[in-house]
Amino acid sequence: MKGHGTGNDFVVLPDPDGALDLTPDLVRALCDRRFGIGGDGVLRAVRRDDRWFMDYRNSDGSIAEMCGNGARVFARYLAAAEGLGPKLSFDTRAGVSEAVVEGETIAVTMRRPVLRGRGSARLGHLTLTGEAVDVGNPHLVCRVPDVSLVDLSVAPVFDPELFPHGVNVEVVSDDGRMRVYERGSGETLSCGTGACAVAAVLLEGGLGTQAIDVPGGRVTVTVESERCWLAGPAVLVASGDVSIDEMLAARPL
Numbered sequence: 001m002k003g004h005g006t007g008n009d010f011v012v013l014p015d016p017d018g019a020l021d022l023t024p025d026l027v028r029a030l031c032d033r034r035f036g037i038g039g040d041g042v043l044r045a046v047r048r049d050d051r052w053f054m055d056y057r058n059s060d061g062s063i064a065e066m067c068g069n070g071a072r073v074f075a076r077y078l079a080a081a082e083g084l085g086p087k088l089s090f091d092t093r094a095g096v097s098e099a100v101v102e103g104e105t106i107a108v109t110m111r112r113p114v115l116r117g118r119g120s121a122r123l124g125h126l127t128l129t130g131e132a133v134d135v136g137n138p139h140l141v142c143r144v145p146d147v148s149l150v151d152l153s154v155a156p157v158f159d160p161e162l163f164p165h166g167v168n169v170e171v172v173s174d175d176g177r178m179r180v181y182e183r184g185s186g187e188t189l190s191c192g193t194g195a196c197a198v199a200a201v202l203l204e205g206g207l208g209t210q211a212i213d214v215p216g217g218r219v220t221v222t223v224e225s226e227r228c229w230l231a232g233p234a235v236l237v238a239s240g241d242v243s244i245d246e247m248l249a250a251r252p253l
């Protein structure tokens, strides 16, 4: 299946028995927008100990701890394909995610973002300073006057001591507009964990609700004392079969 949450798009692979050898090369082929299905990442649905596990991969084949929009699309998939909901829960590498399906909107929980201090990254010719935020996965949130003026076409250069496993870099203006360069996927139209990181910075580490406008739409983040909710639209747009051998064989070297 193919789905997206505010334009952050995913190939959803049902693999209840975990039988598929999901290599980085296979992930790259599936996410290839010309030679594959196309997506910012892959969500593999695996059944473990009677619970669903969201096995998330970035489009470059790397593994990430958490994906907020992916979790919302995953919940949509479990509701549509497994008849779960309107309240459901599943496992992720960053812990259990609770989900609530309400019509077009799906809200999921993730860890409360933790502010980790100042950091910087070079984006094109700009060096930006910002706040390092841990949402299960690493983020650097940089406040800028106008997000449209930042070049996100090339990978940010960052301090590997501060971010030993890489980082997702968000730029945000005071009105809650955000753009993102995702570790392992490049610039995307939305990033759910990134929106939670940005909301935590705009709320100055406190509790509350914050709307975040991303290029693919709007998500709403609610930071509670023990967790964080991410809400917004999540849809499945296609379903079908893929011939993995043919897809891999037809890729240029």
Ligand SMILES: N[C@@H](CCC[C@H](N)C(=O)O)C(=O)O
Binding pocket: 008, 058, 063, 064, 065, 066, 067, 068, 069, 070, 137, 138, 168, 182, 183, 184, 185, 188, 190, 191, 192, 193, 194
């Ligand atoms: N798009 C996601 C984040 C996916 C993982 C990220 N690229 C990473 O490597 O940490 C989201 O919606 O949170």
